[in-house]
Amino acid sequence: MRRHHIAAIPGDGIGQEVIPAGLEVLMALAERQGFALDVETFPWGSDYYRQTGRMMPEDGLDTLKPFHAIFFGAVGDAHLPDDLTLWGLRLKICQGFDQYANIRPTRVLPGLTSPLREVSPGDIDWVIVRENSEGEYAGHGGRAHRGHPEEIATETAIFTRAGVTRIMRTAFAIAAKRTRKLLTVVTKSNAQKHGMVFWDEIAAEVAAEFPTVTWEKELVDAMAARMVRRPQSIDTVVATNLHADILSDLAGAVAGSLGVAPTANLDPSRRFPSMFEPIHGSAFDIAGKGVANPVATFWTAAMMLEHLGEAVAAAALITAVEQVCAAGILTADVGGSANTAAVTAAVVAAIKGANAA
Ligand code: IPM
Ligand code: MG
DSSP states (O other), rough: OEEEEEEEEEEEEEEEHHHHHHHHHHHHHHHTTTTTEEEEOOOOOOHHHHSSSSOOOHHHHHHTSSSSEEEEOOOOOOTHHHHIIIIIIIIIHHHHHTTOEEEEEOOTTTTTOOTTOOOOTTTOOOOEEEEEEBBSSSSEEEEESSSSTOEEEEOOOOOOHHHHHHHHHHHHHHHHSSOHHHHEEEEOTOOOTTTTHHHHHHHHOOOOOOOOOEEEEEEEEHHHHHHHOOGGGGEEEOHHHHHHHHHHHHHHHHHOOGGGGGGEEEOOOOSSSSSHHHHSSOOOTTTTOOOOOOOOHHHHHHHHHHTOHHHHHHHHHHHHHHHHHHHOOOOOOGGGOOOOOHHHHHHHHHHHHHOOO
């Protein structure tokens, strides 16, 4: 039997609710589809920090390395600084395992309503490819003359030929596998004349390796407007760490809720385990209430299954989620009144039903 070793890190806030929900659904799928999941859950995060002074153990990356994938909830705490919690856990894993490609699909699921007047389910089908290792979030910069009027802070955006080339190749390869074979390369090369012009140049170089893909350039501000005005004109998008971070929240909102938006932090070379997480974060305002939307985590779980080579199970999970959403079994963020447990139970039932038929 195929066995996949999964490291689960629920982390903070609603991560503690959605990851167990995701595991429940994954276990139901494994049983129906004939594979096994060995899951080990790690208690790392902000509570762990309060007990130990660290977000994860010093040798945490060594512990994670042998796993086939990491299933991650969220990090962020109302009482701890974000840079401490994020850099101490999530970004440490992303950077330590060189998960340079962050993949963010967006669709309006059946039963959900886009806030855009003329958009119905099926109209939006995007994949945003976010550069995940450098750019504006490289952590490069510093502070000097603290507390003085001359105090200075720099945050340097880093673009390397190796880093930009590999994310372009990833994005073109994804676009080449999709029906429309259309890639929009997002930059701000009119104003940011070094890094972003470099990005455009490398896009043109890599494009030559992918003759079947039609590609175009778009400035990030114009792209934000286009996502609202002409969402049907977009398919695959590649953008820097910062630009894609912002555009992907817009994408989540346009799709009906950030509560359904999934992501994969991939090391496409597979030297290290990749990490799968819902985009929404720890949402401490609703944490502990059992009302978090588990759909982002289910979709994330489907991306993880795909990465593990379980494409049939991944498709079955998406179908089950679509059936449940279409039936109106929805959490409050998408206009329903079901809680996390009810949505999870409905998805498990849909998985079991599909296979019994
Ligand atoms: C996201 C989140 C994170 C990011 C934050 C929490 C650092 O906003 O996944 O988009 O920007 O990577
Ligand atoms: Mg974000």
